[in-house]
Amino acid sequence: STCPKKALFEAINKACQCAQATPKYSGMIEDCCCDYESVNHVNVEVLHPSLQELVKTPFFRYFKVKLWCDCPFWPDDGMCRLRDCSVCECPESEFPELFKKPHRLPLDDPICQEGNPQAAVDRTVDRKTFRGWTETDNPWTNDDETDNDELTYVNLQLNPERYTGYTGPSARRIWDAIYSENCPKYPSEELCQEEKILYKLISGLHSSISIHIASDYLLDEATNLWGQNLTLMYDRVLKYPDRVRNLYFTFLFVLRAVTKAGEYLEQAEYDTGNHIEDLKTQSLMRQMLYNPKLQAACPVPFDEAKLWKGQSGPELKQKIQQQFKNISAIMDCVGCEKCRLWGKLQVLGLGTALKILFTVDGQENGDQALQLQRNEVIALMNLLNRLSESVKFVHEMGPTAERIVEGHGSAHSLISSWKRIWSYVSKA
Ligand SMILES: Cc1cc2nc3c(=O)[nH]c(=O)nc-3n(C[C@H](O)[C@H](O)[C@H](O)COP(=O)(O)OP(=O)(O)OC[C@H]3O[C@@H](n4cnc5c(N)ncnc54)[C@H](O)[C@@H]3O)c2cc1C
Numbered sequence: 001s002t003c004p005k006k007a008l009f010e011a012i013n014k015a016c017q018c019a020q021a022t023p024k025y026s027g028m029i030e031d032c033c034c035d036y037e038s039v040n041h042v043n044v045e046v047l048h049p050s051l052q053e054l055v056k057t058p059f060f061r062y063f064k065v066k067l068w069c070d071c072p073f074w075p076d077d078g079m080c081r082l083r084d085c086s087v088c089e090c091p092e093s094e095f096p097e098l099f100k101k102p103h104r105l106p107l108d109d110p111i112c113q114e115g116n117p118q119a120a121v122d123r124t125v126d127r128k129t130f131r132g133w134t135e136t137d138n139p140w141t142n143d144d145e146t147d148n149d150e151l152t153y154v155n156l157q158l159n160p161e162r163y164t165g166y167t168g169p170s171a172r173r174i175w176d177a178i179y180s181e182n183c184p185k186y187p188s189e190e191l192c193q194e195e196k197i198l199y200k201l202i203s204g205l206h207s208s209i210s211i212h213i214a215s216d217y218l219l220d221e222a223t224n225l226w227g228q229n230l231t232l233m234y235d236r237v238l239k240y241p242d243r244v245r246n247l248y249f250t251f252l253f254v255l256r257a258v259t260k261a262g263e264y265l266e267q268a269e270y271d272t273g274n275h276i277e278d279l280k281t282q283s284l285m286r287q288m289l290y291n292p293k294l295q296a297a298c299p300v301p302f303d304e305a306k307l308w309k310g311q312s313g314p315e316l317k318q319k320i321q322q323q324f325k326n327i328s329a330i331m332d333c334v335g336c337e338k339c340r341l342w343g344k345l346q347v348l349g350l351g352t353a354l355k356i357l358f359t360v361d362g363q364e365n366g367d368q369a370l371q372l373q374r375n376e377v378i379a380l381m382n383l384l385n386r387l388s389e390s391v392k393f394v395h396e397m398g399p400t401a402e403r404i405v406e407g408h409g410s411a412h413s414l415i416s417s418w419k420r421i422w423s424y425v426s427k428a
Helices: 004-021 036-054 169-180 193-215 230-238 241-260 262-267 275-289 293-295 315-332 337-359 373-427
Strands: 062-065 152-155 216-220 225-227
Touching: 036 241, 036 275, 036 293, 036 373, 062 337, 062 373, 169 193, 169 315, 193 216, 193 230, 193 241, 193 315, 193 337, 193 373, 230 241, 230 373, 241 262, 241 337, 241 373, 262 275, 315 337, 337 373
Parallel strands: none
Antiparallel strands: 062 152, 216 225
């Protein structure tokens, strides 16, 4: 600038603006039926506290997973640096006895498809009630969890999603495979709405994983000091507003699936053999699903009825289903056990949300009753909890992280301004 004073004022102004708490994300969340302010409010008031309680209950804290799996795409070259990335499995005696017995449902009575075909994608599941946990496959996921011999139960409370040191080419290859093989990394205008939604779901999940790494980070390996790494959250997520928007989108998408399956989830049996705890689980579920604040703030968080409408709807659905299955299969290639555990759980959770929103009442399956596996519901609610934690962290710590990093940038430009003033004065 020719006027050093002006440059100085500009630099000071910029630094001051950063300190003002203007909400960066406001208005309606793209493709959703709810605004940022309401989501933040209802998350802090209702969802986050309820979900934190819910995931601690015996029913929701044990997840069945195949951890030792061969990667179907390339040799596993695990790049995990920390011992911390291995998972502690539960001893046989710890997880609920009832979880060990697979429970098969009798086949459904055929129900006729009636009425206007336009109504095939229904927005309610009001006739669907719980009739026991099923073993029925999920058309959206690569279901390899049927061989009980290879499955282990993991106490999720003992294996938090946090920094593990899994990084480098191995981790990068997984994300690249997910984005480039299954959903284009940079969604272009030519992409149809359904494909954009798949991209946004993956990107939102990716943001959430990065936020968990940032919120529980190994700050000093020598002293085993853990804490928040706000710069990492800024660099990986906040710097790209789309990644924040995709996180909110994914949160609302999964929330919609949970509220749509509300009646089923309300009636489900959360039996683990611990009667008092199981009653508490059911009561927590009801309190959350029917909380008037939730109903008032976001009655329909996402409107799934507008998808798969075109002529090629069913074809497109099959294509995207296959893409999502591939993503779920790629999870076997994640070279760090704890990341694989949370990757598998969250992809199964997303697959369960897709199943609730798009398979039940969908054209290909007729007017079919909702049937979920116990593990699907465990994954769905734990995923919602993770997304809720991420949304809360971004809402509460995002402005501070931006202030620190961008303020640091402003301090740099302030120093450059002073240098310019000094050179101007010394020349004069
Ligand atoms: C399934 C899975 C689970 C993982 N879980 C953990 C874990 O629990 N703990 C842990 O420490 N590490 C975990 N990792 C590793 C972690 O996600 C990162 O890959 C690693 O920390 C290296 O980060 P990076 O900076 O190279 O960027 P990465 O996060 O690897 O991102 C790779 C590229 O993807 C793009 N990208 C990044 N974020 C987004 C987004 N939100 N939307 C769209 N594009 C994006 C960018 O171009 C970026 O360069 C996991 C990895 C995978 C694949």
